[in-house]
Amino acid sequence: MSIGLELSCERRFVPQALLDALASRFGSRFSVAQSVREHHGTDESPYQPMLPDAVVFAESTEEAAYVARLCNEHKVPLIPFGVGSSLEGHVLAVEGGISLDLTGMNAILKVNPEDLTVTVQPGVTRKQLNEEIRDTGLFFPIDPGADATIGGMSATRASGTNAVRYGTMRENVLALEVVMADGRIVRPGSHARKSSSGYDLTRIFVGSEGTLGIITEITLRLYPQPEAISAAICNFPTLSAAVESVIQIIQMGIPVARVEFMDEWAVKATNAYSKLNLRESPLLLFEFHGSPASVQEQAEAVQDIARDNGGRDFDWAMLPEERSKLWTARHHAYFAGLQLRPGSVASTTDVCVPISCLADCVLETAQELDQAPFPYTILGHVGDGNFHVMMLLDPDNPSEWEESQALNRRLAERAIRMQGTCTGEHGIGLHKIEFMQLEHGENGLALMAGLKKTFDPNNILNPGKMLPAKSMQG
Amino acid sequence: MSIGLELSCERRFVPQALLDALASRFGSRFSVAQSVREHHGTDESPYQPMLPDAVVFAESTEEAAYVARLCNEHKVPLIPFGVGSSLEGHVLAVEGGISLDLTGMNAILKVNPEDLTVTVQPGVTRKQLNEEIRDTGLFFPIDPGADATIGGMSATRASGTNAVRYGTMRENVLALEVVMADGRIVRPGSHARKSSSGYDLTRIFVGSEGTLGIITEITLRLYPQPEAISAAICNFPTLSAAVESVIQIIQMGIPVARVEFMDEWAVKATNAYSKLNLRESPLLLFEFHGSPASVQEQAEAVQDIARDNGGRDFDWAMLPEERSKLWTARHHAYFAGLQLRPGSVASTTDVCVPISCLADCVLETAQELDQAPFPYTILGHVGDGNFHVMMLLDPDNPSEWEESQALNRRLAERAIRMQGTCTGEHGIGLHKIEFMQLEHGENGLALMAGLKKTFDPNNILNPGKMLPAKSMQG
Incomplete structure (x- = not known):
């Protein structure tokens, strides 16, 4: 048994047409089975599970973009899902909707030993990454307790025991590929170690907890063992x-x-x-x-x-x-x-x-x-x-x-x-939603809410998380 | 003599009422003198000077906020100014307006030797900072060639010769105070070395080249000598x-x-x-x-x-x-x-x-x-x-x-x-405006333009910089 939660939001209506379209496109990689929905509506937080209406197992950026476009059209919540190791309720479907399981996107796309970088899909876990690159003499230092996915770690700005020396995900993500709420794809950052070119979109997505976009590719810094x-x-x-x-x-x-x-x-x-x-x-x-x-x-x-x-x-x-x-x-x-x-x-x-x-x-x-x-x-x-x-x-x-x-x-x-x-x-x-106003002030929160509305005007991406409901009404 | 520039923008109308209000509030710290305007319409780039209509010398955050409110009301450009060491034309008043000189805000507000941090006003220069903290056994490593201000360095995401070891302004700014276009004040970041709390507003302002807000206070990491x-x-x-x-x-x-x-x-x-x-x-x-x-x-x-x-x-x-x-x-x-x-x-x-x-x-x-x-x-x-x-x-x-x-x-x-x-x-x-589309793609630029419109709906903050004009029309 676990702890319930009083929420200020309600489950949204999920039209059958959306579910039919997803079923037809994804076949066996679409599920409304209770056990699958339970798994995707649960994390390591003490909260009671809150189930999505359906789960899609994506295998490519294009598939993630397709699901985003469809959800956006129908104003249905879309929640990116890795291994569910959140301690704070990140993946619970508080307004229902579609859970997008990204664990099938778990390829290491390119190791660049000369540049000390690697490009991975979001479902790669930190242990998998370090096992697969061991031969290069390099390693990736960031280690939250769980064997989390790199996508989830990017989305929560994770760190761990090595951060005192090597920094957090904030310092170690060089570039991203992100599917936006309307299915557009952006590629913030570059493979250069530093840049003064334009707004730091990379850092906006790192730590955005799935509320601004779906991270589908990550380029990370590596370090010599x-x-x-x-x-x-x-x-x-x-x-x-x-x-x-x-x-x-x-x-x-x-x-x-x-x-x-x-x-x-x-x-x-x-x-x-x-x-x-x-x-x-x-x-x-x-x-x-x-x-x-x-x-x-x-x-x-x-x-x-x-x-x-x-x-x-x-x-x-x-x-x-x-x-x-x-x-x-x-x-x-x-x-x-x-x-x-x-x-x-x-x-x-x-x-x-x-x-x-x-x-x-x-x-x-x-x-x-x-x-x-x-x-x-x-x-x-x-x-x-x-x-x-x-x-x-x-x-x-x-x-x-x-x-x-x-x-x-x-x-x-x-x-x-x-x-x-x-x-x-x-x-x-x-x-921690209740502490956002105290920490960031009313004006800071208003800026964050403005950012959210710009990036996700229909509020489909992981709604009900991070930002207090009242900040979103302004 | 220096090089001219073909611009797609025009000087905006600056109402006399605005100039009168500034003159009355700031007295001798307001100037329309040709020599003062020339100094503030020139940097180290090869471009011909482009003069602001007037210059205000701010001495506090409240004064900066007052000027922002007034400019926003009248839709008049507002350009933050440090020592004018930009090499890329950042401070040129391409649409005219008010140059806000922040060099009078040059106090080191608080050194925290135990935390290896310091809080400064934006007009503090990097050499001044290192001279004033020398006794603490700490130093601030970021050193663009010029003796630039910390405000300008934050706004351009500066680095220099030490970045290979100590990172850039991206990694070394912990917290900010920023005056928004409408005069509201936000305080992104904290004095903690890391945080997973909310969108990374600090990193949005670092490198925003004066186009999203006026940086009026900066908390930096320091390092033991x-x-x-x-x-x-x-x-x-x-x-x-x-x-x-x-x-x-x-x-x-x-x-x-x-x-x-x-x-x-x-x-x-x-x-x-x-x-x-x-x-x-x-x-x-x-x-x-x-x-x-x-x-x-x-x-x-x-x-x-x-x-x-x-x-x-x-x-x-x-x-x-x-x-x-x-x-x-x-x-x-x-x-x-x-x-x-x-x-x-x-x-x-x-x-x-x-x-x-x-x-x-x-x-x-x-x-x-x-x-x-x-x-x-x-x-x-x-x-x-x-x-x-x-x-x-x-x-x-x-x-x-x-x-x-x-x-x-x-x-x-x-x-x-x-x-x-x-x-x-x-x-x-x-x-470098012409390379923004190639580097960030159409979708990336659209996000940046959306960000700019959210933070500065009247486009008064350093207009004509960083973002191509056509990205702002979408």
Whole structure:
């Protein structure tokens, strides 16, 4: 069972003529089966499924454009779908309509090792990409916990553990192909590393959560696999000692590739789920990339800072399989957390603040959470000032849901008050809509609504997401 | 004397009531004097001055908003103005109107050393910024040749010699305050290092060339001053040997901070203008940042690659004053080039291509230029695939201007054909408008025009720039 949601929108009428046209064009790649619709109306958020009226499995840009044209003509919602790993309700069909499954478009179209770029279809997942390019000596660093699709990651401006060194999807998408609401195709960006030519349409689509266009091709930056990699675990007596260390590391400009925080409960959950035996106190996971000498130098500098803050000596994960085990465990922290309270549902939040506010923001949040009647974990990509709270709720107890949402609200407000953002990497979806006005102001929201109306005048693309309904009425 | 321009637009009517209102509000900070208007209707492009009807010197966001409201009411053009260092005609008042001089808004509002950020007014110049923050141990790396304002650099998505390591204005602007055409104020972005909250309005304004809003405040990322810096000069027998070396350095992932190419003529001009005695053959200027050990390691790896390509042993510039002299000379390359042909005017171009195409693009361009009747130099930020051609024209010989523009056109088309862009860092302004359709396609241009109409329905903000007139009629 999962949590319901009060919505201000209604399902739209989907004419039979539209369904007939799609059925005739797509044959077995069109479905109204309950199980298929359920799969496409569900994600990793705690919300109840909301089913699309039908699902189309596209295999080409032209097919996506055909579906867009048809939906636009009939003013029927169209929701791009990857692997459904959203935590914020991005793919739920709150107004019904057509789910456009892009997982069949999963070809790596062109690797350009000389340019350190690759062009992929949107259904390629991040792990698939890295497996297929391994021989080139290059890799793609962006790694949200889930094995998400590159299309979905572009649409939510995803990041992950490597962002502190390599940036987010914002910095790593060079060019796109996008199907617009009316079926027109645009190709923003170029394969050059920089450009001053025209408005930055690429960055408009990156993070637009399927509301401005359907991403059908992505050109990404790649990076040489580091000559040397080492990973280390450092335990701290307190949460604040760990966070203070991170602040000093960033301020020193030490180019750590990863620096991840886990609180004691996240460590316990990870030990149980991933069969590790990490010391159960707040800890930082580090990874260092570079030449052997520079990796050693970075590690020594970081160890010194950690020690000054009461951190223990590093435990090293030197071998590739040890590192892989460690990072896989980190990526499974979400599923591990769920096991802290069997039968629970998770409500996750994700804020990002300036690093000078990180300690205060984490500590105030932890103090509030300590009063709550449910277990929680805190973990995060703290090198960016980004952390997550996972609250484990009894699905049969509405008061827990309400309390979690009050905590979520205070956390988002705290982050915004500290000149941060209500979401560092999960996106707005349904869950964070209520904070858009506070974060961006009335005028900022009006600009976003104007943008939406220009790009999608019939509001067919993933309607009901990101923008508050009232901003769309202006 | 400088070059005229055929324009498809006309000067607009500026009502006396508007001028009276501005005169009454701004007193001595309002001017219709010929000399003031000439200064504000001129930049470093080869075009003839085009004068605004009046100039207002703003000292606050509220004043900028007042001027915008008034201009919008009367549908009068409004052109933000910094130091006028554009090379592409950005500030020319092609439709007349009001030039809004922002150089009086030159305060550094807040340095946040803990967060590695700074918030500045738009009239702060890059050198002023670095001088004022020197004590903090931080620096701002983006350095177009001119001592441009941060507002102008944001508006043109500027970069420079450090972009290969630190990115461009696209990557380094965290947040903005912007006055919209109707005087409303928006504050896109946050002080967090990353965000997935809503459309990326910040990136829409960065590079919008004053056509979407007036940037009145900018929050930038800063970087710790490197522990060690070294600079080296490496001469090569041929242009292609130098460019091939750069390609290999980038592909190896060596984190050079700067790698600048100068052809033989650029070296000669720089020697004469800046009183240096660089060896007069194609050369690369390198700078390495990091710890002492990592700087040495980078330099050794680069020297090996250069040597394999026929490069000479490095000449080192170890002392800060030697480095400063070298980079000042590099930044003065534009003025140095002008001296190659006394009395000439310069037509500069600026393209950026994927690094795998850089050698071909530079060589084809040089071969064409060798046939031209005027001198030229080639130099560039080749680590990004970005290079400039400077053609030195006889202002009294229209056929030279025509030939330079034909060369410019073929170069832009070549760069776009190679999946690059017609401008890596100078922007579109007036000079590159004709390439917008080829680079972005009809649908991409239509989206940009839609964006412009949404943000500035009366087309008062820097009209006639960036977007072809016909795209605005749709």
